[in-house]
Amino acid sequence: MNDRQPGSAVPAVNMDALAERLDHSIESLEQSRPFARAGKLPRVFDIARRILQQPGGCEIVEARAQRLEQAGVFVGTDWADPAILLPSLTTFSLQSQSADTVVVEAISELRLLAVARGTYFHPSVSAEQAHHYLTQVLAINLGLLFGMTGEAEREQGKLALIGQAVVQYVAQQIGYEHVIESLIEEIWRILQQRPIQVADVRRMITQIAMCRADPNADLGGAGGGADRLISSLYGPTRACSEDPGVVVYEQRLASMDAQALQNEATGFARSMHDTGLVSPYHAAFVRFILEDRDTLLSEALGLSSTGRDCLLCYRELVHALITDGIFPETAQGLYGLALMLERGILYQPPVAPALWRQVRLPLCAEARERLQLAYGYQPQPGAWLLQGVLNMLGQPLGVGQGNNPTCQSARALSMWAYNDPDYLLQMVAWAARDNEIMMHFEGQPVSSLSSLGGVASEVTLDLDPVSLIVVPHLDRIYAEMGRLCAGREGDPHRWVNPEFHGWSAGRGFAINVDVATGKLDDLPGFVRHFYASYHPYYNGNQPLIHPQPAGIAVTDSAARFIGWHAITILRVALDPENAMRVYFFNPNNDSGQNWGDGVRVSTAGHGERFGESSLPFEQFTSRLYIFHFDPLERGEPADVSEEELARVLDGVHRTWGADRLPSDGLQAEPSPQG
Amino acid sequence: MSEQKYDPSKGYVALLGWSLNAVEAADKFDRRYVVVAPDWAEAYCKEHDIPYVPWNFERLNDRSFEIAQTLKDMGVNVAIPLFEETVEWAGAINSVLMDKPRLFGQAMLLRDKALMKRRAQLGGIRVGIFEEAHDKDDVIRFLKRVNQTLLKLDGDPNDPIHLKAFDKAGCLGHRVIRTPDEVDTIPDEEFPVLMESHLDGWEFAVEAWIHNGKIRFLNISEYVTLGYSVFVPATPDLEKYRPQITAEIEKLIKTFDIDFGFVHPEYFVTSDGTMYFGEVAYRPPGFKVFELLERAYGFNAYQGLILAFDPKTTDEEIEAFFPEEVVGAKGYAGCFGVYPRLRVVSRLEVPEETENHEYFESHELTPPLEATVTKRTAFGTHWGLVYFFGDDPYRMRDLLKHQEDLDFYV
Structure with a gap:
């Protein structure tokens, strides 16, 4: 045979x-x-x-x-x-x-x-x-x-x-050196956005560490720049620099003198604030000093005078948060805790009591199950959720939607964490304890339990703990509100956005696409109105007060239309080079995107705070299709110069608006493309 | 997009049935053409600007004259059948286009395996024992009688008989029956069928292009195992019968009164050199033999088909088109039809020894859609072909044979 x-x-x-x-x-x-x-x-x-x-x-x-x-x-x-x-x-x-x-x-x-x-x-x-x-x-x-x-x-x-x-x-x-170098650059670029979910980044760093440790992999001398990244996870301080394992490290701590402990504390804090990554050793260290050396806590969290002040005022609460929420597995929560203290939000009267509720919150079976599926059984689900709460309150712009079509829900969570933290804590409590969230749409109660189904058929597990628990509820409510708008003329976001996000979202609504035909609708008027509402030169130099939901027509790197996307406008201000920029939050996991036609969303280097995306005002406007405003403050359409207006309109016509020109629009304003 | 430049002084042909290879060959050739195919081909033809007339070949009815008239009005000179199912349509249409009513009768004869054998027998062509069966009892009776004729005693292993559908191409519906028990496995809806005695011979096929009643190119395709593998040209062992085979084909042309076109008959040659006629088809063969011929000789067999059918083709033209048989080939091209050998398969994995063999060319196998392999009752449909090309016919034959022992689906 x-x-x-x-x-x-x-x-x-x-x-x-x-x-x-x-x-x-x-x-x-x-x-x-x-x-x-x-x-x-x-x-x-x-x-x-x-x-x-x-x-x-x-x-x-x-x-x-x-x-x-x-x-x-x-x-x-x-x-x-x-x-x-x-x-x-x-x-x-x-x-x-x-x-x-x-x-x-x-x-x-x-x-x-x-x-x-x-x-x-x-x-x-x-x-x-x-x-x-x-x-x-x-x-x-x-x-x-x-x-x-x-x-x-x-x-x-x-x-x-x-x-x-x-x-x-x-x-x-x-050449190998290009590879490692650009990977390291990529990791830094993502870390600069300070995402809450850092599992992917951890995986990439671990991969570099393994390559470096493998005698068969020839890195050709590259990868030296990865030291700081690798050490931030596996050995940020002297006493753990060779990655000895948490048990050995705890034994070493027991025999350290005050100066050595002090050095450890500063080492951890520096590494954490440098990268946004927290080492499991850091958690072990913090739990250790909590017992009788908690004077080192402020140092270990790298707090400024604001944060230290807050820590001293709410010492017991912070202790409880650490004891119940910070373990080597949930070490990342320390970064959230530090930033939350720095934000001073504990001084808002309802926040501290709401966090006490969070510490003791009993979880319903559904929430426990989801957390265990995503994160495992150690530590217990409540600790994971607490870590998630700390991170969300500390890094409100670090929320990501994961691999889900739920940008609205992610945006709402981020907006509340930023603007209305006790409301967020209320949502978390309802979802995690009661497995039901109740909102109202024009006076009519909308329950997440009785809603038919969400925008996403199934919410995946690649999310931070808070999103993991709350997003499925929010998504169903959002979809239900949309259903309640069925039959109304025009875009349902007009009614849903303010009801869903809260009173601070403007009731006034502008859209430049005709819902019935999908064609552009009074684009010049829309642009002038946006300038009048948001651009400091045209609105009486009024900075934006509350973050506002807005809608973006996202395009790919070849400037082709991909879809509608929800973002939050956070502020409009001059960047270090004196150009007017819109700073916004994008619930996408990586906001550094190339939208084609020369529009590249920046996440660092143009005055962005952690987690913010930014674009020059004109470029941003050329992708905008929905914004909200306060109808009582509506002023006259801004007297935008013809050249500036034309640049914005061209930006629309060249990209997502190319096949949306209204039929009569061609005669009224011949496009320069012919 | 069709980029065809045709010669208006030559014929205008209609291709009956959809075959992309045939359309491409026609498009690159100098005859004007039109594709006659079911309406599912319309979008594709429109998109690529392929000349097209929609027609549903499923049954002959009183509208049949319509297609003949349409093509006649378009100025078409001849219709060329590409599939078994379009053979009688070509006959019907050509009888109108050429005003030769007997062409339709001829086509009907070529479509029915039982009628075909009778006609062959009447023409003095040697055929095996055959009979039509209408039910299972007929099959049992035939099996017994054949084996009695062979002087078998009770308990001796029977010689098998073959069952074939009357009007299907190639191995579709072909079963081998050895014992009366096996008769029960035949579903009732397969009847009526043609039954034939088994001929212990060497089976092979012939492709012959005919023009003005003369054979213009005759290829012998050697079957390594029926239903599994074929290669061209044949080994010298089979090619040594070429003069006899040519004589048989000439007899066939005369018996069936074939003046032009293409025939694809199958024969058995027994150990004493006697030829038995199996069946004949008036259309291109299956198993991609046309593609194998192109690989071996370099000429496009579909273009040869168009030449052989076109009434405006001249003798000089067709003689110049075809190379010299056997010696004109650059090598031997063969293909193997893969059937999964395991009952449960999870993926396609071409055996390393096949993939790395210097004769191996390419394959058309696709990953399995289902894990469980349906049991083969008749000679079923293979899952795809594997192509080989090389310079030694005996190595080719042994290589193809060896593929039967390999698993392509694991």
């Missing part, structure tokens, strides 16, 4: 013959009629796959990358326009179980390598862009690069070889 000779392994692959077959298949693709091209692709992909699975295969495919692209392997896919490719998606395609997906991605990477090396002059992407893209791809696929394979690769079988081979080949060609 088996005609193979014992000892002679699989017949050696003749790479020249395979390369010739690849050429043959490319040729038949080149000669095919466009309508029959799809039929020739499987053969090209299959032969390319076999070549890529062999040592030296990447070179063969790279040499033919230009021919492959010009023969049409990418036609009709996103890969056809390399300028819009997202490096973060390569992880999924390279680890896909579909051979064709892996192969197309691999060919695309090798094509960009040829572009980066200058051997392929590409019409739509430059060598620098290609180089930049590839470094990001490498950074995101570090696991493949260093052969750390997981479940995804096991499921892939032999296909996993391709992802690894391509990533390793690209790294060899453009």
Whole structure:
């Protein structure tokens, strides 16, 4: 049955013959009629796959990358326009179980390598862009690069070889140092936004740490810049710098003198405020000093005079919060605690008592179950929720929606934490203890229990503890309020937003899209009105008082419309370069986004506070489609200069508004695009 | 987008049925063409600007004349059947286009396996024992009689008989019956069927392009195992019968009165060199033999088809088109139809020894949609083809045979 000779392994692959077959298949693709091209692709992909699975295969495919692209392997896919490719998606395609997906991605990477090396002059992407893209791809696929394979690769079988081979080949060609450096940069960029959920960041840092510790991974001297990140998790102070484990560290603490403890406290605080990450050792340390050296607490939290003052006033409460909420597993809560004390919100009369309620809050079975599913059984669910509350109150702009279409709920949580903390605590208590939240819509009670269903069919578990418990309720209420608006003319956000977010959301409502037709509706009037309400030069220099919900037409890096998105406008002010900017909160997990047509949302470097996003006023206005205002304060439409107005309108027409021009609008205001 | 530049002095052909490879071949050729296909093909044809006439081939009815008239009004010279189901349509349409009523009768003859055999027998072509069966009792009676004829005693293992649907292509509905018990496994809705005695011979197929009553190109396709694998050109062992095979095809052309077009018959050759006729089809073969021919010889078999059907084709033109048989081939091209061998499969994994074999070209296998493999009752449909190309016909034959022992789905 088996005609193979014992000892002679699989017949050696003749790479020249395979390369010739690849050429043959490319040729038949080149000669095919466009309508029959799809039929020739499987053969090209299959032969390319076999070549890529062999040592030296990447070179063969790279040499033919230009021919492959010009023969049409990418036609009709996103890969056809390399300028819009997202490096973060390569992880999924390279680890896909579909051979064709892996192969197309691999060919695309090798094509960009040829572009980066200058051997392929590409019409739509430059060598620098290609180089930049590839470094990001490498950074995101570090696991493949260093052969750390997981479940995804096991499921892939032999296909996993391709992802690894391509990533390793690209790294060899453009140099390992770029990879680690850009990964570190990426981590810092995310940390600058001070998200509450840092699980992903922790995973990336852990991966770098593992690469550095692995004698087989050749980092080529790169990665020195990761020290601070790694130490912030695994050894922020002298006594734990070699990551001895919490038990050993606790023993060391017991024998330390006052000066050593003092040094530990400052070391922890510095590391925490530097990165926004908290080491489990920090939690162990704080619990240790709480017993009889709590004078060190202020130091260990790195508090300023405001925070220290607050700590002294509410010492017992803080002790209770730490005792019940801060464990090595929930160490991240310390950062929330420190920032909450700094915000001084404990001085608002209802907040401290509400936190006492939170400490002792009995959880309903549903809430316990969700917390245990997401975070495990240690420590108990109440501690996780307490950590979540501390983080949300300390970092109201660090809320993220996870992988859920629930931007409105995430925005509401952030807005309350920022603006109305005791209301947030009330919501948490209702959801966690009673498994029901009750709100009112125009006087009519709306219960999260009796609502039919939310916007999201299922709320995932990749959320902070507060969102995990509260968002499913809020989402159902939000959807129910929407249903109560059914039959009304116009956009339901007009009524839902103020009722859902609270009295401080303006009752006045402006929208520039006609709901029935989807076409733009009086765009110039909308823009002038927005300037009059929000722009300090046009509204009598009045800073924004309460954060206001607003709606954004989100576009991708190629400026194509993706969808409607809820954000909060926080303030409008001059940046350090004296340009007027809108500072806003985006419930997306990573706010540093490229919206195309030159609009790049900034998260740092333009006067942003942690968690804020910002755009120049004009650029922001060009993506805005809904805002709220106080109808009693409505002034005259701002006398915006024609040039400035035209720039905003053009920004709309070039991007998300391109196919929304009202039919008569063309005659009234001919677009410069013709 | 069709970029075709056709020669107005040549014929205008209609392709009956949807085959992308045929359409592409036509589009790259110099004959004007139109695709006649069911309306699900309309969107695709419109999108790509492919000349198209919608038609539903499911049954012949009183509107059948309509399509013939439509094509005639368009100036079409001939209709070419691409599938078994369109053979009688081509006959009906061509009888109108060419004003030759006998073409329809000829097509009906070529569509019914029992009628076909009778006609062959009348023409002096050797066929095996055959009979129509209307129910299971007929099958049992035939099985007994065949084995009595062979002087088998009770208890001797029976020689099998073959059951085939009258009007289906290739192996569809083909069953092998050895014992009366197996008769019970045949579902009633498969009747009536054609029954044939088993011929212990070497089965092979022929593809012949005919123009002006003459064979213009004759290919012999060697089956390694029926329903599994085929390659072209055949080994010298089979090619040595070429003169006899050519004579048989000429007899077939005469018997069925075929003047133009293409035939795809199957024969058995027994150990003493006697040829038995199996069946004949008036359309391109399955198992991608046209694609194999293109790989081996370099000519496009569909374009050959168009030449053979087009009444305006000249002798010089068609002689120049086809290469010399066997010696004109650059190598041997074969393919293997994969059936999963395990009852439960989770993924497609081409065996390493196949994938790394120097003859291996490519495959059209898709990942399994269901984990449980339906039990094969008849010669079912394979899950996809694996293609090979190489320079030694015997290595090709053994390689194809060996694939039967390998698991492609695990």
